[in-house]
Amino acid sequence: MLNDHEVLAKEPFFRITKRAHISNLKSWGIRLIAVVLSLIVCAFVIMAITGENPFNVYLGIIDGAIGKKRRLWVTIRETLTLLIIAVGLTPAFKMRFWNIGAEGQVLMGGLATAAVMIYLGPTLPNGIVLLLVFMASILAGLLWGIMPAYFKSKYNTNETLFTLMLNYVAMQIVTFCIVFWEKPSGSNTVGIINGANEGGWLPKLFGLDYGWSLVIVLLMTVGMYVYMKFSKHGYEIAVVGESQNTARYVGIDVKKVIMRTMMISGGICGLAGAIIVSGASHTISTSTAGGRGFTAIIVAWMSKFNPFVMILVSAFLVFMQQGAIQIASQFGLNENASDIITGIILFFLIGSEFFITYKVERTKAKKEATAK
Amino acid sequence: MDSEVAIRLQNVTKRFGDIIANDNVNLLVKKGEILSILGENGSGKTTLMNMLSGIYFPDHGDITVHGKKVTIRSPKDAFALGIGMIHQHFKLIDVLTAAENIILGLPGNESLDMKSIVAEINELVAKYGFDLDPEQKIYDMSVSQKQTVEIVKVLYRGAEILILDEPTAVLTPQETSKLFDVLRNMRKAGKSIIIITHKLNEVMELSDRVTVLRKGQYIGSVETSDASIDLLTEMMVGQKIDLEIDRTEPLPFVGRIEVKNITCRNRDGVAILKDVSFTSSAGEILGIAGIAGSGQKELLEAIAGLQEIESGEILYHSPEGETVTISDMKAADIRDLKISLAFVPEDRLGMGLVGSMDLTDNIMLRSYNEGKHFFANRKNPRKLATRIVEKLSVVTPSVDTPVRKLSGGNVQKILLGREIASSPNVLMVAYPVRGLDINSSYMIYNLLGDQKQKGASVICVGEDLDVLMALCDRIVVLSGGELTGIVDARTISKEAIGLLMTSSKKGGAQHAE
The missing domain is CATH 3.40.50.300 (P-loop containing nucleotide triphosphate hydrolases)
Structure with a gap:
């Protein structure tokens, strides 16, 4: 009997089955294990490359992210920026509209902000300038969002390519504008806009440098949560995302929902551009968005589109990035060392989702049982 | 041995x-x-x-x-x-x-x-x-x-x-x-x-x-x-079952949905319905028979306003005696007219329901847009969901369970329950018992019978001819998108329907004998 087994085939070693249900405790436990494992792997990598004690490196990361008051605020500022972009992407991805164009939408919002600041900042009262800054940035992002949505709903174009390409268009437009706004001439940069009168700069709130950014971004976060969870629009977005057939069946105007949602998504991303330019950098360049439009996609997906979880996820990612900048200078590592660490942690975190969705079992050794 | x-x-x-x-x-x-x-x-x-x-x-x-x-x-x-x-x-x-x-x-x-x-x-x-x-x-x-x-x-x-x-x-x-x-x-x-x-x-x-x-x-x-x-x-x-379907006499003929010479094409430009005409009556179950893919799905979707019609028209005769041309309307317009046209599509989780949403949200699909309020009202749908669960004995942990996790029979009960909750004048169902166990199937047949007695015009696409012949009053037979016969379900033989299913209007069998 045993011969037959060997002649034909060996039994499979593992079985992978989909979990019917998993408790919150268990799923967060798995994620925690993933983080611990990733830190261990990182430690080995750090030792192999640098020969440094990994604990010192980790301490360096913590120090870099929150070690000084100024560093803490930079971390908070960057978190807010990443968060508002992720919040902006939420309705689009919830609708299964693959908006890879946040980068361009942010850039256009930033560009509109810079334009208002440059042309109106020095003359108009600051309150009015800021109002115009917000309106212009939202409008610019909205424009960048509605274009792919229009072509998607009208001609069923591929929104992934469309939004991606628009990123490059936005970048070219910014490059073009920099030529006009160059200051000092020959530098090929715009420099700090309105450095003297701070026209169009977001002022302090409660004595905090980033007070207004904090309020705006948190309002957006709560607003998005409420919008997606309780409004009719949010319900429509969810239905369209899950099944356009069902949406059509119950009489939802799918085209309208796609257009409206991308206006909201692009608009918020445009506002993110204003938060960056008017609230922090006070300048514009092609790297104003700085890849955050892509990182925010990871944030949105890892948070399962829950805006409150996004706060944690974006804080974690920014924490690692800021820490990495610190260890790069402290231990004389290449800047990329930080990307390696973030990459390893992300790999484990995303990989852990597999173990949350599926269960891997060892096939029961039953040969002994049958062969007696 | x-x-x-x-x-x-x-x-x-x-x-x-x-x-x-x-x-x-x-x-x-x-x-x-x-x-x-x-x-x-x-x-x-x-x-x-x-x-x-x-x-x-x-x-x-x-x-x-x-x-x-x-x-x-x-x-x-x-x-x-x-x-x-x-x-x-x-x-x-x-x-x-x-x-x-x-x-x-x-x-x-x-x-x-x-x-x-x-x-x-x-x-x-x-x-x-x-x-x-x-x-x-x-x-x-x-x-x-x-x-x-x-x-x-x-x-x-x-x-x-x-x-x-x-x-x-x-x-x-x-x-x-x-x-x-x-x-x-x-x-x-x-x-x-x-x-x-x-x-x-x-x-x-x-x-x-x-x-x-x-x-x-x-x-x-x-x-x-x-x-x-x-x-x-x-x-x-696991138990004794009465396999008889309780069929009552249809109410006197009153035209409700009138399909006039409609022709539809699919995305590839192939005619999927060719010059189809019939009138459904209030208070009857009208069966639609045919080999899979003969245009049944498109016919129902055309009536529901989900399928574009190339030529012909579809009229709705309301119980009050008004006549509306619904073939120019979209699904949303038909809904807004309060015609109360219920439709249980073939693809239950891909069209009739949203698998990842819970019972309440699925019940809400039909009614979420009522009222001018920006926020959606989940209270009434929740009550309705609870009522459907009780009345149709749906097996589910709660009304907050995603419908994807329910068995096929329970999914169908939710869908049908939602559709008949509006006491429809027209109820269209496609393959209503596909994938269901015998007990659930008979429950669905009874529900359809109830709607017929309440005066609804029930249109039922089916695949099991024995069931169609036992359940329906009249049967429309489609073959390759053409209507090849409207027969009396009480007197026709299964073989005769089978012949109509493969015959073509222009004469000559479609498939080699």
Whole structure:
């Protein structure tokens, strides 16, 4: 009997089955294990490359992210920026509209902000300038969002390519504008806009440098949560995302929902551009968005589109990035060392989702049982 | 004795997560017999057969083929043992010929001698009495011809044991009897045949023995000669069941939906409905019969405003005597007119419901847009969901459970419950009992009957002619997008409907006889 087994085939070693249900405790436990494992792997990598004690490196990361008051605020500022972009992407991805164009939408919002600041900042009262800054940035992002949505709903174009390409268009437009706004001439940069009168700069709130950014971004976060969870629009977005057939069946105007949602998504991303330019950098360049439009996609997906979880996820990612900048200078590592660490942690975190969705079992050794 | 046994399964168990699809199942197939495996949907028939054909691997238990214990890890292993399975969904390449599909994946020699292959196939075809041209392309074939290709493919590979998964689901009565003749020829030649089915008539007509599964468990095997339909039903369901559908007389004829000469094209520009006209009446159940893909889906969707109409019009005659042309309207406009046209589509989770949403949100689909408020009202849908769960005895942990997690019968109850909650004037249902167990099926038939008595015009697309003839008052027969007859369900014979299903208006049969 045993011969037959060997002649034909060996039994499979593992079985992978989909979990019917998993408790919150268990799923967060798995994620925690993933983080611990990733830190261990990182430690080995750090030792192999640098020969440094990994604990010192980790301490360096913590120090870099929150070690000084100024560093803490930079971390908070960057978190807010990443968060508002992720919040902006939420309705689009919830609708299964693959908006890879946040980068361009942010850039256009930033560009509109810079334009208002440059042309109106020095003359108009600051309150009015800021109002115009917000309106212009939202409008610019909205424009960048509605274009792919229009072509998607009208001609069923591929929104992934469309939004991606628009990123490059936005970048070219910014490059073009920099030529006009160059200051000092020959530098090929715009420099700090309105450095003297701070026209169009977001002022302090409660004595905090980033007070207004904090309020705006948190309002957006709560607003998005409420919008997606309780409004009719949010319900429509969810239905369209899950099944356009069902949406059509119950009489939802799918085209309208796609257009409206991308206006909201692009608009918020445009506002993110204003938060960056008017609230922090006070300048514009092609790297104003700085890849955050892509990182925010990871944030949105890892948070399962829950805006409150996004706060944690974006804080974690920014924490690692800021820490990495610190260890790069402290231990004389290449800047990329930080990307390696973030990459390893992300790999484990995303990989852990597999173990949350599926269960891997060892096939029961039953040969002994049958062969007696 | 063992030489007579082709396959023996002992204590085979297969789990999917927490669900036990097969629980210690035993099965015995003799050489040269036709065995029916009978069971309701979800009883584990297909899972069991998939383990024989190498698609799944059992968690426990032994499989013995021709007296030797074997391990089947892949379809390749199964073929090596002479086991071939013909699946419900055909796996053929459209642009190749039958012969090319048949030899696909076989090792073969360096040069391909199609002539001798075709000759070999013709030999097989003649031996068992198939009707097949090996050089015909698949896309030119009818469903039954495609099925023939699948069977010949398996035979060509030297299968001694054939497994057919619900082979008659897509066939007309005439095609079914032809298939049965071929299967009997194969039995004569000493092949073992396993048929998965839930149609009792076919079991009685064709098979030598019947094995019954229920909820993943082996219930027993009986010789067909000792069995009766009542006995098999009881084994299948676990209790005695009244198989009569309670059909009341229709109300006097009052036109409700009038379809006038409509023609529709699909995305590829192929006419999928050709010049179809009929009028449905209030207080009747109007059946729609036809081979799968004859335009049933498009017809219902056209009435619901979901399918673009090239020519013709659809009128709605309200009980108050008004007439509205609904063919110019979209689904949303029809909804806003309060015509109360309910539609239970074929694709329940892909169209009628959203699988990942909970019961409340699914019930809300029809009503979420009521009122001017920006926020959605979930209170009333929640109440309605609770009421539907109670009234139709839906088995669910709570109204907050995603409908995807419910069984097929419960999903259908939610969908139908939602659609009839608005007390519709028109109720359209497509394949309302597909995938449902017998108890749920009869509950659905009764619900449709209730709506008919309340004066709704019920339009029901079905696949089981026996059921359509027992449930409906009149039956519209479609063939290739054309309406080939409107018949009285009480007097027509099954064979006559079968002929209409394959005939063409312009005369001449569509498929080779």
